[in-house]
Amino acid sequence: xxxxxxxxxxxxxxxxxxxxxxxxxxxxxxxxxxxxxxxxxxxxxxxxxxxxxxxxxxxxxxxxxxxxxxxxxxxxxxxxxxxxxxxxxxxxxxxxxxxxxxxxxxxxxxxxxxxxxxxxxxxxxxxxxxxxxxxxxxxxxxxxxxxxxxxxxxxxxxxxxxxxxxxxxxxxxxxxxxxxxxxxxxxxxxxxxxxxxxxxxxxxxxxxxxxxxxxxxxxxxxxxxxxxxxxxxxxxxxxxxxxxxxxxxxxxxxxxxxxxxxxxxxxxxxxxxxxxxxxxxxxxxxxxxxxxxxxx
Amino acid sequence: xxxxxxxxxxxxxxxxxxxxxxxxxxxxxxxxxxxxxxxxxxxxxxxxxxxxxxxxxxxxxxxxxxxxxxxxxxxxxxxxxxxxxxxxxxxxxxxxxxxxxxxxxxxxxxxxxxxxxxxxxxxxxxxxxxxxxxxxxxxxxxxxxxxxxxxxxxxxxxxxxxxxxxxxxxxxxxxxxxxxxxxxxxxxxxxxxxxxxxxxxxxxxxxxxxxxxxxxxxxxxxxxxxxxxxxxxxxxxxxxxxxxxxxxxxxxxxxxxxxxxxxxxxxxxxxxxxxxxxxxxxxxxxxxxxxxxxxxxxxxxxxxxxxxxxxxxxxxxxxxxxxxxxxxxxxxxxxxxxxxxxxxxxxxxxxxxxxxxxxxxxxxxxxxxxxxxxxxxxxxxxxxxxxxxxxxxxxxxxxxxxxxxxxxxxxxxxxxxxxxxxxxxxxxxxxxxxxxxxxxxxxxxxxxxxxxxxxxxxxxxxxxxxxxxxxxxxxxxxxxxxxxxxxxxxxxxxxxxxxxxxxxxxxxxxxxxxxxxxxx
Numbered sequence: 001x002x003x004x005x006x007x008x009x010x011x012x013x014x015x016x017x018x019x020x021x022x023x024x025x026x027x028x029x030x031x032x033x034x035x036x037x038x039x040x041x042x043x044x045x046x047x048x049x050x051x052x053x054x055x056x057x058x059x060x061x062x063x064x065x066x067x068x069x070x071x072x073x074x075x076x077x078x079x080x081x082x083x084x085x086x087x088x089x090x091x092x093x094x095x096x097x098x099x100x101x102x103x104x105x106x107x108x109x110x111x112x113x114x115x116x117x118x119x120x121x122x123x124x125x126x127x128x129x130x131x132x133x134x135x136x137x138x139x140x141x142x143x144x145x146x147x148x149x150x151x152x153x154x155x156x157x158x159x160x161x162x163x164x165x166x167x168x169x170x171x172x173x174x175x176x177x178x179x180x181x182x183x184x185x186x187x188x189x190x191x192x193x194x195x196x197x198x199x200x201x202x203x204x205x206x207x208x209x210x211x212x213x214x215x216x217x218x219x220x221x222x223x224x225x226x227x228x229x230x231x232x233x234x235x236x237x238x239x240x241x242x243x244x245x246x247x248x249x250x251x252x253x254x255x256x257x258x259x260x261x262x263x264x265x266x267x268x269x270x271x272x273x274x275x276x277x278x279x280x281x282x283x284x285x286x287x288x289x290x291x292x293x294x295x296x
Numbered sequence: 297x298x299x300x301x302x303x304x305x306x307x308x309x310x311x312x313x314x315x316x317x318x319x320x321x322x323x324x325x326x327x328x329x330x331x332x333x334x335x336x337x338x339x340x341x342x343x344x345x346x347x348x349x350x351x352x353x354x355x356x357x358x359x360x361x362x363x364x365x366x367x368x369x370x371x372x373x374x375x376x377x378x379x380x381x382x383x384x385x386x387x388x389x390x391x392x393x394x395x396x397x398x399x400x401x402x403x404x405x406x407x408x409x410x411x412x413x414x415x416x417x418x419x420x421x422x423x424x425x426x427x428x429x430x431x432x433x434x435x436x437x438x439x440x441x442x443x444x445x446x447x448x449x450x451x452x453x454x455x456x457x458x459x460x461x462x463x464x465x466x467x468x469x470x471x472x473x474x475x476x477x478x479x480x481x482x483x484x485x486x487x488x489x490x491x492x493x494x495x496x497x498x499x500x501x502x503x504x505x506x507x508x509x510x511x512x513x514x515x516x517x518x519x520x521x522x523x524x525x526x527x528x529x530x531x532x533x534x535x536x537x538x539x540x541x542x543x544x545x546x547x548x549x550x551x552x553x554x555x556x557x558x559x560x561x562x563x564x565x566x567x568x569x570x571x572x573x574x575x576x577x578x579x580x581x582x583x584x585x586x587x588x589x590x591x592x593x594x595x596x597x598x599x600x601x602x603x604x605x606x607x608x609x610x611x612x613x614x615x616x617x618x619x620x621x622x623x624x625x626x627x628x629x630x631x632x633x634x635x636x637x638x639x640x641x642x643x644x645x646x647x648x649x650x651x652x653x654x655x656x657x658x659x660x661x662x663x664x665x666x667x668x669x670x671x672x673x674x675x676x677x678x679x680x681x682x683x684x685x686x687x688x689x690x691x692x693x694x695x696x697x698x699x700x701x702x703x704x705x706x707x708x709x710x711x712x713x714x715x716x717x718x719x720x721x722x723x724x725x726x727x728x729x730x731x732x733x734x735x736x737x738x739x740x741x742x743x744x745x746x747x748x749x750x751x752x753x754x755x756x757x758x759x760x761x762x763x764x765x766x767x768x769x770x771x772x773x774x775x776x777x778x779x780x781x782x783x784x785x786x787x788x789x790x791x792x793x794x795x796x797x798x799x800x801x802x803x804x805x806x807x808x809x810x811x812x813x814x815x816x
């Protein structure tokens with residue numbers, strides 16, 4: 001009994017530091033993000049245009065495929081290219097992203113997963129994107145960007161793809177940040193619910209201080225045994241700076257800014273999210289409300 | 297909370313309360329009028345083998361009067377033609393057919409709403425010396441009602457039923473016959489046989505009451521009918537009416553009702569008649585199927601003056617259940633809101649559970665859940681099969697809709713074959729809602745994994761059952777149908793929940809690492 005009361009006291013003490021979905025929507029999203037500006041966050045191409053125009057580093061768009069008629073042109077342009085990524089402009093959760101790795105012949109590429117990809121498959125994938133298979137809308141656009149070469153630290157964390165940094169900003173001020181590490185278990189997706197890793201970052205020091213896998217705090221990578229705590233993040237001041245500038249460039253006050261660190265190009269904004277998830281609180285072990293109050 | 301919100305909520309709470317008070321105090325609405333009534337749907341099914349000959353079947357149909365209202369009569373027949381006749385105030389239905397084969401069938405159904413009645417028999421009312429001819433014939437003997445038999449006269453005298461006022465005579469007759477041992481129905485028993493055996497079933501007891509009453513100068517007649525209980529039965533019932541002070545007053549010596557009749561009694565005919573008469577040697581068989589439903593009382597319907605959607609539905613000949621569903625849907629939606637935003641239970645879509653619950657009004661909760669599971673399973677399989685063809689998105693959805701349509705119709709066919717009438721109502725399920733539900737399940741399965749998808753499916757079913765329970769709550773239906781302005785309370789509740797920033801119950805679990813870091 002005393003234990004239950006003690007537990008409840010603890011809950012009551014921490015409850016106000018935590019932000020649940022209801023509070024996030026009302027106090028953060030509705031209060032800071034006018035709905036009419038959502039398309040900026042939802043449409044990756046639009047976001048990249050606005051951010052690029054404001055001088056925020058983004059990954060360069062090589063081709064845009066806007067409509068079925070544009071597919072042959074894009075296919076022709078890609079035939080002799082390699083190391084690019086095809087993405088839907090309005091995809092969510094990493095859906096519809098296709099990596100064209102090393103070229104192994106005319107119109108044949110290595111997939112990120114190791115298999116082979118043919119021009120026919122690429123053509124169908126473009127058509128699927130354009131017909132809206134990866135979006136809630138009726139139609140979409142596809143675009144092509146150069147494949148990111150992750151910084152060695154991130155490459156070490158997940159050699160088969162990309163780790164990104166999620167920086168939560170409120171009024172262009174970073175308040176919380178984490179590294180999202182895909183795992184074999186999460187099928188290469190940086191989704192924490194599907195077995196991806198989350199590493200909490202101390203904003204001031206630019207170092208990881210907590211790692212969470214499937215809701216449990218861990219100290220080492222569950223697959224590679226790599227230590228995860230107190231890692232120094234490369235280009236950290238620039239990452240924060242990029243996130244700040246991205247947030248300032250759009251009329252959205254509460255953002256999840258996804259940043260990747262390219263080996264050569266440094267921090268690049270991958271996309272922005274107008275209603276970022278709340279799992280970052282579990283990764284940090286404390287709530288977003290406290291983070292906002294204590295942000296540097 | 298925004299500053300205006302409390303005021304909006306307060307207004308939305310007070311306005312309906314005022315309207316409610318106005319209706320009750322000034323316009324004289326009474327909740328008791330709106331209290332729902334039980335209506336019965338009676339279906340008489342008759343079967344016979346005509347052996348290729350001419351066939352005739354007749355039976356009595358109930359008529360509307362002060363006590364019972366008969367509506368929505370429907371009939372269907374195979375090889376037989378229905379005609380109507382009148383027989384001394386009774387309604388006769390006559391089915392005829394020429395060269396009727398074996399397995400001929402006729403159905404007749406009607407909706408019954410009845411009132412219980414109770415009569416006050418004044419003491420000191422003397423037995424009249426003469427009656428009008430129309431009444432006096434209920435004093436004369438019948439084949440099975442031996443009014444003048446010495447044994448009847450002797451019994452009447454022994455009971456003291458031949459002395460005193462009408463009330464006293466009836467009391468003694470009723471007291472005696474009512475106390476006689478009961479026998480299960482074994483064919484027709486005349487009054488004298490009942491007397492000699494000292495025990496009888498309903499028809500023997502009733503004839504004895506009629507004989508004794510007539511013997512002591514009180515007009516009396518047999519009444520034949522049904523006792524309305526849900527289910528299927530062959531047994532009809534007989535009781536008695538006695539003529540007292542210018543009215544026919546019911547007495548049932550079998551089930552012990554004196555000068556009163558409960559609402560479950562349905563009158564089919566008056567007089568000593570056989571309920572069915574038919575051509576001989578046709579293997580005649582029949583069954584009364586009785587279902588019941590709760591509906592608002594017609595008094596409440598009549599009391600409606602403002603925003604009279606009831607009258608509109610009557611004019612458009614739309615079923616009342618549709619109006620009820622429409623009015624209850626916002627309540628169901630509020631239930632979904634509570635489950636999603638306060639409890640944090642995952643469901644497919646925001647209002648799918650409420651919509652499914654509304655559709656399940658026809659199938660019932662249990663069959664509703666089974667119907668959803670059948671649809672989700674079949675559409676899941678279809679989706680899986682289609683997935684291997686690697687089709688584009690919209691054609692895939694169109695195929696799923698076709699799968700839903702075929703599944704619904706096939707399920708109804710099978711359900712009809714198996715005799716599951718409620719499951720056949722799966723046809724009332726909206727196609728699009730089910731296609732979307734099933735598609736969400738499939739996408740959840742492929743994108744978020746089996747666990748998440750099954751969780752959402754279970755959540756959807758739980759919330760659907762909760763919606764069903766709330767939406768079929770009689771008290772709420774009465775409240776909404778009588779006072780639809782209380783929908784503003786629902787709006788107020790939604791405004792409150794819409795600005796509520798508290799943690800969802802599920803978030804206490806999800807964020808336990810943050811809430812109880814000491815325990816982790």
